[in-house]
Amino acid sequence: MMPLRPDTWVGYAFAIVAGFAFGFVLERAGFGSSRKLAAQFYLRDMTVLKVMFTAIVTAMLGLTLLTSLGLVDFAAIFVNPTYLGPQIVGGLIFGVGFAVGGYCPGTSIVAAVTGKMDAVSFLLGFGGGVLVFAGAYPLIGGFAQSGSGERRLLSDWLHLPMGVVAVFVVVMALGMFAGAEWLERWMRRRDARASEPPAESTPDDQAHAPAAAE
Amino acid sequence: MAHAIAHDARPESPERPHWNPYVAGFALGVVLLATFLVMGRGLGASGAMARATARAVETVAPTWVHENGALGSYFANGARWWDDWLVFEVVGVALGGLAAGLTSRRFRLKVEGGPRIKPTSRLAFAFAGGLISGFGARLALGCTSGQALTGGATLALGSWAFMFAVFGGAYGVAYFVRRLWT
Numbered sequence: 001m002m003p004l005r006p007d008t009w010v011g012y013a014f015a016i017v018a019g020f021a022f023g024f025v026l027e028r029a030g031f032g033s034s035r036k037l038a039a040q041f042y043l044r045d046m047t048v049l050k051v052m053f054t055a056i057v058t059a060m061l062g063l064t065l066l067t068s069l070g071l072v073d074f075a076a077i078f079v080n081p082t083y084l085g086p087q088i089v090g091g092l093i094f095g096v097g098f099a100v101g102g103y104c105p106g107t108s109i110v111a112a113v114t115g116k117m118d119a120v121s122f123l124l125g126f127g128g129g130v131l132v133f134a135g136a137y138p139l140i141g142g143f144a145q146s147g148s149g150e151r152r153l154l155s156d157w158l159h160l161p162m163g164v165v166a167v168f169v170v171v172m173a174l175g176m177f178a179g180a181e182w183l184e185r186w187m188r189r190r191d192a193r194a195s196e197p198p199a200e201s202t203p204d205d206q207a208h209a210p211a212a213a214e
Numbered sequence: 215m216a217h218a219i220a221h222d223a224r225p226e227s228p229e230r231p232h233w234n235p236y237v238a239g240f241a242l243g244v245v246l247l248a249t250f251l252v253m254g255r256g257l258g259a260s261g262a263m264a265r266a267t268a269r270a271v272e273t274v275a276p277t278w279v280h281e282n283g284a285l286g287s288y289f290a291n292g293a294r295w296w297d298d299w300l301v302f303e304v305v306g307v308a309l310g311g312l313a314a315g316l317t318s319r320r321f322r323l324k325v326e327g328g329p330r331i332k333p334t335s336r337l338a339f340a341f342a343g344g345l346i347s348g349f350g351a352r353l354a355l356g357c358t359s360g361q362a363l364t365g366g367a368t369l370a371l372g373s374w375a376f377m378f379a380v381f382g383g384a385y386g387v388a389y390f391v392r393r394l395w396t
Contacts, residue, residue, distance in 0.1 A: 002251045002252075003250065003251055003252060003253060003254030004251065004252050004253075005252075005253065005254055006252065006253075011252075011253060011299060012299065012302040013302075014249075014252055014253065015253075015299050015300075015302035015303040015306060016302050016303070016305055016306040016309070017306060018245055018248060018249050018252075018257070018303060018306060019257075019302065019303035019304060019305060019306020019307040019308075019309070019310060020306040020307070020309050020310035020313070021241075021245045021306075021310060022242070022245050022257055022303070022306065022307050022310060022359075023306065023307035023308060023309065023310030023311035023312075023313075023314065024310035024311070024313060024314040025233075025238055025241045025242045025245065025310075025314075026242075026307070026310075026311060026314075027310070027311050027314030027315050027318065027320070028232060028233045028238055028241075028314055028318065029232060029233055029235065029238035029239075029242075030232040032311065032314075032315060032320060033326060034326050034327065034340070035326055035327070035328065035395065038328075038394070038395045039395070040384075041384050041385055041388035041395075042388060042392070042395060042396055046235075047232075047235045050235035050236060050239060051235050051236075051238050051239040051242060052239065052358075052362065052363065052366075053239065054235070054236050054238075054239025054240055054242075054243060055239045055240070055242035055243035055246055055363060055367075056243070056363060056366040056367050057243065058239065058240050058242075058243020058244060058246075058247065059243045059244075059246040059247040059250065059256075059367035060366075060367045060368075060369065062243070062244075062247040062250075063247065063250055063367065063368065066251070072250075072251065076254055077250055077254050077255070077368060078254055078255040078256070078368075079365070079368045079369075079370045080355070080356065080360075080361055080364065080365035080368070080370040080372055080373045081355075081372065082370070082371050082372035083355065083372055084371075084372055084375055086353050086354055086355065087354045087355070087361070087372040087373070087375050087376040087379070088375050088376070088379045089353060089354075089379075090350045090351065090352070090353030090354025090355070090376065090379075091350065091354050091361075091375065091376040091377070091378070091379025091380045091382075091383065092350070092379045092380075092382060092383035092386075093346060093347075093349060093350030093353065093354075093383065094346075094347050094350030094351055094354060094357065094358075094376075094379075094380050094383065095350075095379060095380040095381060095382060095383020095384035095385075095386070095387070096346050096350070096383045096384065096386075096387045097343045097344065097345070097346030097347030097348070097349075097350055098343070098347060098358075098380065098383070098384045099343075099383070099384040099385075099387045099388050099391055100339055100342055100343035100346060100387065100391055100394070101339065101340050101341075101342065101343015101344050101346070101347060102326075102327070102340060102343060102394075102395070103340070103343070103344075103347075104259075104347065104357055104358040104359070105259035105260045105263055105347070105351065105357045105358070105359065106257075106259035106307060106357070106358065106359045107358075108344070109259065109304065109307050109308055109311060110307065110308075110310075110311030110314075110315075111311075111326075112308075113308045113311045113312040113315065114311060114312065114314075114315030114320055114321045114322070115315070115321050115322045115323040115324060116324065116325070116326050117323070117324065117325045117337065118325050118326055118327060118336050118337055118340040119340070121337045121338075121340040121341045121344065122340040122341065122343060122344035122347075123263070123344060124341060124344065125340065125341035125342060125343065125344025125345040125346075125347075125348065126260075126263055126267075126344040126345070126347055126348040126351075127263065127266070127267040127270070127344075127348065128341070128344065128345045128348060129344060129345040129346060129347060129348020129349040129350075129351070129352070130263065130264045130267040130268075130285075130348045130349075130351075130352055131267060131271060131348075132345065132348070132349050133284055133348065133349045133352035133353060134268075134279075134282050134283075134284040134285050134352075137282060137283040137284040138283065140353075141283050141284070144284075144352075144353055147372075151370075152370070152371045152372070153368070153369040153370060153371060154369040154370075154371055154374055155369060156371070157371050162369065165369060166369070169369070177236075
């Protein structure tokens with residue numbers, strides 16, 4: 001029955017292997033580049049959305065399927081506890097930081113080890129943010145701990161079986177992928193019209209430019 | 215004039231193309247699923263960075279860190295700051311990112327930013343963005359990895375709320391910081 005939950009040091013060894021694969025994929029997806037990541041917020045390169053939702057759907061379907069086959073004890077899988085207020089406010093703040101800084105924590109690590117000095121700066125800033133939060137904790141700790149903290153799934157909230165919600169998520173993801181592809185094409189055409197007639201470089205090329213152009 | 219972008223003097227070694235986003239997403243999903251099946255928990259990043267920050271500050275202000283409501287638990291009852299799955303996982307992320315960057319020939323020392331921003335400004339805004347993100351991630355108990363990706367896959371209600379809030383915050387401010395990127 002899974003999860004296997006190996007001994008501590010076996011788990012730590014697995015952590016390095018899993019982390020290695022995680023970092024490797026992030027780099028190959030192009031997430032070591034702040035320009036590519038930030039392009040998501042200007043609708044010119046929807047890679048962040050595509051990678052993220054494909055990953056969520058893949059892992060979600062794997063978990064749901066293996067649970068229904070009786071191979072996984074879903075009750076033994078960690079589910080992030082629900083603190084809606086802090087998660088929504090923290091998410092909004094985090095999103096602002098993402099758009100300003102061009103990275104999220106995981107991608108900034110990949111960017112930093114591939115030589116991006118702006119990612120090193122982001123990481124130092126992130127440490128600063130952790131300290132500001134710690135310093136402000138006596139004031140905001142009450143809000144930070146507000147919420148039930150219970151194990152609550154989308155399916156509990158919607159009063160639907162997990163499998164039905166999983167199908168909803170797949171349909172939503174497919175709709176978002178179709179929308180993302182359409183938006184990228186639309187923005188390319190729009191940018192091509194806006195630039196001068198011999199428009200050789202498309203926005204997509206520019207998103208990859210740090211490498212391709214030189 | 216893309217002065218923010220370093221010039222590379224190795225035209226003979228073109229970098230490898232990125233993976234197709236859906237292929238990369240599927241690979242990431244398989245890694246995430248594997249961590250659920252083996253460890254019973256998903257991936258993360260910000261928790262390890264909070265621990266590393268706490269350890270760094272412990273050298274100058276140990277009492278403050280140990281008694282702090284947000285950081286003290288990392289050292290409570292003789293606990294060691296590094297004794298957590300996420301710390302080892304993040305070491306792996308750095309190694310994997312480095313290996314991928316070297317083999318894709320994308321490793322390059324540079325300051326990357328939009329076409330209109332000076333490198334010094336970019337470094338300052340990257341620091342500011344990190345500062346804001348660090349605060350937000352601690353308040354939300356996680357980041358894009360530990361909340362959005364991991365919690366999203368387990369259908370955690372709060373993680374889905376976090377994910378939409380992140381996109382809301384980023385899209386909400388994108389217009390006002392467009393000089394940084396466009």
